[in-house]
Amino acid sequence: MKEQFQEPAYYRVAKDLKKDIEKGNLKPGDAIPSEAQLSRQYNVSRMTVRQGLSQLANIGYIKTVQGKGNFVARPSVEKLVLNLSEENLFNASDKISIKLLGVEVIKAGTQESRKLALDVSTKIIKVARLLSTREGPVAIDTRCLPYLKGKPILEKEIGYAAFPEVINHYSEILSIRNELSISPTLLSEAEANQLKAEKHLPALCLEQVLFAYNGTPLGWSKMICRGDRYTLQADSYPHSREL
């Protein structure tokens, strides 16, 4: 007979309170028993109680107010999390295949230079890709990043990894912020051709700009997704209501 796993004391405190909150015994705004009280009730030290409470705070179940107490938090369901990792972009069950449409080093036009805060005519690398599932082409992807002299361009890396990965590998600077804009458009003639769709099909335009710690833009990416084959999904945050 295997020994039972012994759950930590702080975990029991957190779990019990979590259940009370989910059952509605404790409603948003309600005060939680004081730390001293819980400490006596569970016969554990105050630090242990605090560890349990900090777990609940981390998953957004309670808010702590100095000098007053711990209170049940109102779930904030208006913030949503969107996962743009390449595996997650499309249905996980559907493998994506990627086709490189082109890799080139060119002078930045006004569009790219503005996005990347570069002078016009600075050299940049531009990568175009076609993403498909079994159903067929789904999205066209264009990526721009400043060209670094003497740095080899590995098409494999630059074409077949998620955009933030590309930035990290190529520029060797950690990207720390990602700004995304989502807007609707119609497929242009060129886009429609590449996506094997009719012109003027509704499409999603996802534009990303990645920044370094110091605020420097490191890269810019634009993805055009066929509206009939792709829907963006987001889920309320915090995702994990687990301890």
Next chain:
Amino acid sequence: MKEQFQEPAYYRVAKDLKKDIEKGNLKPGDAIPSEAQLSRQYNVSRMTVRQGLSQLANIGYIKTVQGKGNFVARPSVEKLVLNLSEENLFNASDKISIKLLGVEVIKAGTQESRKLALDVSTKIIKVARLLSTREGPVAIDTRCLPYLKGKPILEKEIGYAAFPEVINHYSEILSIRNELSISPTLLSEAEANQLKAEKHLPALCLEQVLFAYNGTPLGWSKMICRGDRYTLQADSYPHSREL
């Protein structure tokens, strides 16, 4: 002369390591000095060091591995946070004005019943709204929630609050999960009329379903936004890289 605020010891530990990570002295994957080592180095107890490290873990700077150590985490910039609160939906500087287009109690059609997991012909409340900024109409919003017998319908609440708020007030059940789908469309003739736009203008369709703790759908909402006046913005998570 005012007394200087004395920052906690654990805060200093966290701040120093955070700076090292941001400067690149510590790179993703690198091990952080052991807790015992930091404890000696800062001349504080191990629990205090641990409190500092837990702060860093909370903002995603480090990962802890039992029996091995603490390691600098790779920033995950592929998860983005989207804020759908009503004040945030459009440019904060632009006040939104809301016009109620209609509030009615009707029998659920197949569409609504499917989304809300109700039988067809169960009664639901349907609210239609028009959202405008100074520029003019921006979005049409339709909300459906199960009709509760004997529960008064307060048009003010149902029409002028963010959707999750509405659900909480009306059904008196906490909504705990929000699923959002984002897709592109073209304005239908009716939508174009209400939004004072040309037909077939590209538009964003934002569809939300709210759920209770037990998984019951509590409400469904669909918002159609003029593409020329509205762009959805999202930002990488975790947002707060602050201690």
Next chain:
DNA sequence: CAGTGGTCTAGACCACCCT
């Protein structure tokens, strides 16, 4: 003032990982 949470200690023992 009494009650709350915030910080901190100096130990202890355990579970895990590696060699």
Next chain:
DNA sequence: GGGTGGTCTAGACCACTGG
């Protein structure tokens, strides 16, 4: 085995809140 983090204690003093 020795090193790491994980849990836990029984105190202590501080800072903030409210009556």
